[in-house]
Amino acid sequence: MNETLKSLRYTALAVVAALFVSAFIIVITDIAALREGDVLTALDTLRLAYWSLFKGSFGSLRAISATITGATPLMLAGLAVSVAFKAGLFNIGATGQMLAGGMTGLWVGFALDVPGPIHVVLALLAGALGGAIFGAIPGVLKARTGAHEVITTIMLNSVAGFLTLWLLKTELFKREGRDDAISTLIDEDAKLPRLFWFMGKRIDLQAHLGFVVALGCVALFWWLLNRTTTGFELRATGLNQEAARYAGMRTRSLMVVAMTLAGAFAGLAGASEVLGLYGFASASLAGDIGFDAIAVALLGRSTPIGTAVSAILFGALQAGGRQMQVNTDVPIDLIIVLRSLIVMFIAAPLLVKAMYRLRGEAQSYGQTFRGWGG
């Protein structure tokens, strides 16, 4: 428990440090004000920027909805990276797994003809399955041939990208009357219901039940890690593969298990975007989510709760960033800077330690990165 608190402290300090450096950037890039030598105005810009950041993420129901909408795929994809980290693997393939899950979910979403709620559930399961199969590939390759998962998952991202592009142009997926890579729409009853349906049909409340699915997956991940033999084996393998082998665990099979699970989580991320947000698929379906998920997992130290919280934080930054851009001249790109800074401070615990003059071991902090050993 003490250990958890300690790690939370580092994470919080990293976020604070990133906010601080970003503040500095906001002030010195406020050229208009600085040219006049008007530091006070620059500081006021800063105040307004951070205030809008907060307003735009948690300040209203609409803001909260936007935060949740952004957080949903990040949380699921973040779990995909976290579960792999736990087993000592570095899953960079969340993007590809999302696309795979998005496309299988989409297909079940428009091709199957079953009544309402069953249709959504089947489409989600199809998404999980598609992602799982796609995620299992690098797992099997690693277990069988030792091929490093970092390489194979990156390559498979390209495979998934072009495969999706091609599929979207086939007769099966193509939307009638469109020549670009846009899929046909899913059935109305395959849609994930809105989270705030009770507020009426407000179009600005886009948050959908995918968020609940994501929270369910967080709980599932927690249960798996802490209450099952498989979870124990995954953790032992991730922390010390030699010892796991000595203890009689089948570490190779565990790699496949971990990557399959990772794929399933990412597949759900893709499917929930298709079924909950867009209602169709495009080649840019996964966007940068697969990569942002790595930052989410790092920030959350690969724990279930941590991943959930950092996904919400990233969702909030995204939502608040838009507001910030509207209210001030600070571009939304600052959010990317801010997120990058957070990751940098997370990855450099010694730096954070030195900045805050903390004593104590930051060593265990690097644990997340053990996947690199190959």
Place this chain on the structure above:
Amino acid sequence: MTHASATSTTYELRGITKRFPGVVANDDVNLVIRTGEVLCLVGENGAGKSTLMNVLYGLYRADEGELRIDGAPTVFHSPADAIAAGIGMVHQHFMLVPNFTVAENVVLGAEPMGRAGTLDIDRARTMVREVSDRYHLNLDPDAVVEELPVGVRQRVEIVKVLLRDARVVVFDEPTAVLTPSEILEFFEIVRTLVRAGRGVVFITHKLKEALTIADRINVLRRGKVVGDADPATATESAIAEMMVGRPVQLTVEKKAAAPGAAVLDVQGLSVVEPDGRTVVDDVSFVVRAGEIVGVAGVQGNGQTELVEALSGLRRAAAGRIVLDGRDVTHDSPRERHAAGMGHVPEDRQRQGLVVDLTITENLVLTRYHDAQFSSGISMHWDDARAVAKDLVARYDIRTPDPEQTASTLSGGNQQKVIVARELSRDIRLALAAQPTRGVDVGSIEYIHARIVEERDAGTAVLIVSTELDEVMALADRVLVMYRGRIVADLDPRAVSHMDVGLYMAGSRPGEAAGAGAGAAR
């Protein structure tokens, strides 16, 4: 490097205190090091010996206290300062580039330059030869380091520090990797160094060696110097008591063995490395119920691979392993566990434990799948915790809470976790590799007693250790391994340490007297 012997120098550490988060590694330590004598620093693991030497060598800055050289206060900011002030260090793990020659290694970092900034390797060769001759180190400057035995590599390290003008040479556990005859040669070198007016600091936990070579002995316990001992009058048990803080049983007390039926039957076992080297070569032996068989040998003669083959972590290239009447040659580690094999692995941090998991989790690491701890994929952590609590009490594992990670334990207590886990199962064979390596004296005493107890309960025990003393004290039968083969099967009561040492070096007692020295070359 020539004038060091002309004058004597005194290095004095005064009131050194060095704190790490949660521990005081050195607590107001005073130490005097003089050229021309051997100072032995003894203490258990974690007593602060290495920290103290790292302070002396400029790797750590002391929180309090000062260093005086001939009375003048000095501060070392880095090892470079320490080297400049005449301090040399030979680490336990050698810092050599394996595929470089002796001369190349020796000059690495201080290469003699020819014209146009090229490496003057001839001068390097001459330098090595000079030092080697002067101190009778017998080194060939052109030999490639990876082809040299450990004892010779150590001499390369010694030349390295001598060439950097060391007036005091610090040796950190120098004998851990040496055979008994290499140890004697090493002592000869130490005496030569001292005669030449250099000082030697010798860090060890082997009391016999301290008594043999030291002019003065300082005992460290929990970061403090708790006493001095005069090697002329002190006894091993008196020093051990100072080290541990209570009287210690240094010998293993056991009754004569009453061997029963064969439990482990190994026939013609061979292990081949991927590169084609045969590391275990046609090994056959039997371990019976109720006896302890010890495998002695210098590190790197196939013991590690033998144990890995027996435990199922490595494939046997040839041969048969029968455990309790069942052929387990092709069984997985888990199947062997189930067949009654308990295994205390050689490297507790790398294999025996997942140090970032809790003590409870580590205590069930090899048995979490038993019906006692899980059904289907559902873990019964409550039951695991109950068993862990019991084991922590029964095996005297010192921890405030078994839910803390194993990394919070000292080496000795970590080892007790493994011993508790492996011996508390229902086993027929206990396979223990280096069961007390890096473990404090108190824990050694305890682990040895447990192993003997296990034997008396009718378990077959196989001990593999590079500590000859340990094998001789524990085993009822001693096998010696050399270059992958078992070269001797001896009765420890009927054979001397020196003779076993000769077998370990690949010769046979009674052959040429210089055999040991020859093997070390």
